[in-house]
Amino acid sequence: MTGPIKLYGYRYSVYTRVAKVALHRKQLAFENVEIDPFSDLPKHYLALHPFGRVPVLMHGSFALHETGAITRYIDRTFPGDPLQPEDAGALARMDQVISIVDSYGYVPMVRQLFSHSVFRPLADEPFSEDEIARGLEASKPVLAALESLAAEGLVLTGGDAFTLADCHLAPMIDYFIRAEEGRRALLAFPNLSRWWKDVSVQPAMIETDPDLSKLGPG
Ligand SMILES: N[C@@H](CCC(=O)N[C@@H](CS)C(=O)NCC(=O)O)C(=O)O
Incomplete structure (x- = not known):
């Protein structure tokens, strides 16, 4: 998987912040796309996240929802200090x-x-x-x-x-x-x-x- 990183998230969302903290620890630049999950969600977003929550990570054309999967993906894919212990x-x-x-x-x-x-x-x-x-x-x-x-x-x-x-x-x-x-x-x-x-x-x-x-x- 390659390409730019885009994070769909809501500014007050705690789960969006979790993903941002992981991206920050890896020193990764990303495009932030604001999406309020408590409002009527556009169809294109529901195609990315069938449960209508935030965040969604896009890496090129690869779309991922569920924060635990997102942060593990970030750690496994990108260089920088590891965020998962070896032990x-x-x-x-x-x-x-x-x-x-x-x-x-x-x-x-x-x-x-x-x-x-x-x-x-x-x-x-x-x-x-x-x-x-x-x-x-x-x-x-x-x-x-x-x-x-x-x-x-x-x-x-x-x-x-x-x-x-x-x-x-x-x-x-x-x-x-x-x-x-x-x-x-x-x-x-x-x-x-x-x-x-x-x-x-x-x-x-x-x-x-x-x-x-x-x-x-x-
Ligand atoms: N299982 C999801 C939970 C994400 C989640 O609950 N996000 C909240 C914002 S912090 C949300 O989108 N809430 C909208 C709603 O409950 O309708 C994950 O791990 O990403």
């Missing part, structure tokens, strides 16, 4: 973190807590205290599972050892802690807090920061 145990832990984030983390941390306590109020959209409370409760076991993986030290170690586990988790934690309840919840997990302190100042995170300041009644 089988560490690689399994990396896959485990990605799966935990997808299966148990995204909805409570982002769609419930962040969206209802930060995004919707900023965008002047209706929000629900009940969703905030349920998101916070459901996020705690997720943080606990991630804390024990961070404590073990095979992934989520911070420092120079940046893997796809960091690419997938960091954007979720960033949104989660923009809610005051989330910020306080993270403090109970020392290894994850240490990891976050390290990872949050990486250029790949700073330069992909979704600017929420432009949100407003539109």
